[in-house]
Amino acid sequence: MLILTAIAVVRMHSxxxxxxxxxxxxxxxxxxxxxxxxxxxxxxxxxVGAGISTVLVxxxxxxxxxxxKPTKRSPIIPLFxxxxxxxxxxxxxxxxxxxxxxxxxxxTHVGPDYLERSVEEIDIPNVVTAILASYRGYDTLGETAVxxxxxxxxxxxxxxxxxxxRRDDDDDEESEET
Amino acid sequence: xxxxLILRVIxxxxxxxxxxxAFYVQFHGDFSPGGGFQAGVIMAVAFILYGIVFSLxxxxxxxxxxxxxxxxxxxxxxxxxxxxxxxxxxxxxxxxDAFVPSHPSSGQHxxxxxxxxxxxxxxxxxMVAIYYAFAGRPPRLSDEEW
Numbered sequence: 015m016l017i018l019t020a021i022a023v024v025r026m027h028s029x030x031x032x033x034x035x036x037x038x039x040x041x042x043x044x045x046x047x048x049x050x051x052x053x054x055x056x057x058x059x060x061x062v063g064a065g066i067s068t069v070l071v072x073x074x075x076x077x078x079x080x081x082x083k084p085t086k087r088s089p090i091i092p093l094f095x096x097x098x099x100x101x102x103x104x105x106x107x108x109x110x111x112x113x114x115x116x117x118x119x120x121x122t123h124v125g126p127d128y129l130e131r132s133v134e135e136i137d138i139p140n141v142v143t144a145i146l147a148s149y150r151g152y153d154t155l156g157e158t159a160v161x162x163x164x165x166x167x168x169x170x171x172x173x174x175x176x177x178x179x180r181r182d183d184d185d186d187e188e189s190e191e192t
Numbered sequence: 193x194x195x196x197l198i199l200r201v202i203x204x205x206x207x208x209x210x211x212x213x214a215f216y217v218q219f220h221g222d223f224s225p226g227g228g229f230q231a232g233v234i235m236a237v238a239f240i241l242y243g244i245v246f247s248l249x250x251x252x253x254x255x256x257x258x259x260x261x262x263x264x265x266x267x268x269x270x271x272x273x274x275x276x277x278x279x280x281x282x283x284x285x286x287x288x289d290a291f292v293p294s295h296p297s298s299g300q301h302x303x304x305x306x307x308x309x310x311x312x313x314x315x316x317x318x319m320v321a322i323y324y325a326f327a328g329r330p331p332r333l334s335d336e337e338w
Contacts, residue, residue, distance in 0.1 A: 053225040057217075061233040066319055069240055073326035137297035138222045138304065146227060147304040151286035155271050157229075158311050162268045165318030169261075172325040 016042050027082045029075055037068035050113075054142045196245070203245040210238040218312050222301070228308040232315025239316075240323045248327050260321045267314025274306045 019039045026032050040063030047056035111118040132144040146154055218231035243251035275286040283290035288303025 054227070054230075057225050057230045058233075061230050061237070065237050066233055066240070069237075069244070070322065070326060073323065077326070077329055135297065136300040136304075138301070140222055140224060142225070143221050143227050143304065143308070144300075147307050148286075148288060148300055151275070151307065154307065154311065155275065155286070158268050158271050158314050161318050162264060162314055165264050165314075165321050168322045169325055172329065 016046070027084075029078075029080055029082055030072075032082075033068060033071040033075060036071070037064045040064040040067070199245050203241055207238050207242050210234060210241070214238065218308065219305070221308055222304065228311025229315055231308075232312040233319060235312070235316040236319030236323070239320050243323065243327065248324070252324070255320060257321070257324055260317050260324065263313050263317035264321060267310045267312070267317065269310075270313065271307050271310035274303060274310070278303070 016039065019035055019042060023032050023035045023039065026035065040059055044056045044060040044064065047053075047059055116122075128145055128149060129141060132138065132141050132149075136144045136148055138144045214231045214235035217226035217234060218228065221227035221231065239251055239255055242254070274288075278287050278290035279285050281290035286303070286307075288300045289296040290299060291302045292299035
């Protein structure tokens, strides 16, 4: 299903359909995450990937045109690059331990420590939350700062520019220097 | 979308439920999947849905842009302030044991609640701010072209 949707996204020329299909793609990968027992990730994927990004892509679409421009370049070189990258990635997975194997680095490094200690130290049933907010609190603070910076960046790029242009044309030269 | 009666009625019913679900995900994140990031996104979706179906102006009356921009920073500040507070109480940065020293695990509960709330506020505000920024520009496509 995932592959079919991806092929459809590539083949389509109507950008509206592409936006909708990428939402479908996100929803399908959320289902894949549920199958892998990563419910928190699936939750995020469904909310962010299928929900917000589709809306934002549609919002961008309203600002541009509805159909993709036809390209004249041959697709052979991009296709070659994609195949080589894909083959390298698949070759890389050959060395990885099987899914759920007890010897995997994910299960032997700090994972068991967190699982054992979080019950008495933090006393929260959802270990993901315990690790995210307490043991890895610094990282989550950093992530929040990233979200913050991204928001500020988008605001500066989109709304700040139009407001400045509307206010006064004479100010433009001064503000561009700063 | 003045002429879409069904959409408008359904949205009015759903927006409340979506917000309630966002709060559930936010504050029940300790016990079930979810947390600040997901809850923030769901909360933002409620506002964005309202904005799409009604109009940008009506959602801006409910959740004015100046408030959104303040909340973007408030969430990060709340998170960092939690860490600084624990430092003032004599523990290391973001060590939530500081809040209830006699019973460290409930201190952890309060700390996690505070930082998740900070994350949720920032994510909600950033998502809504980005939506305002995109939707606030005059579109090149008219409604009929869709």
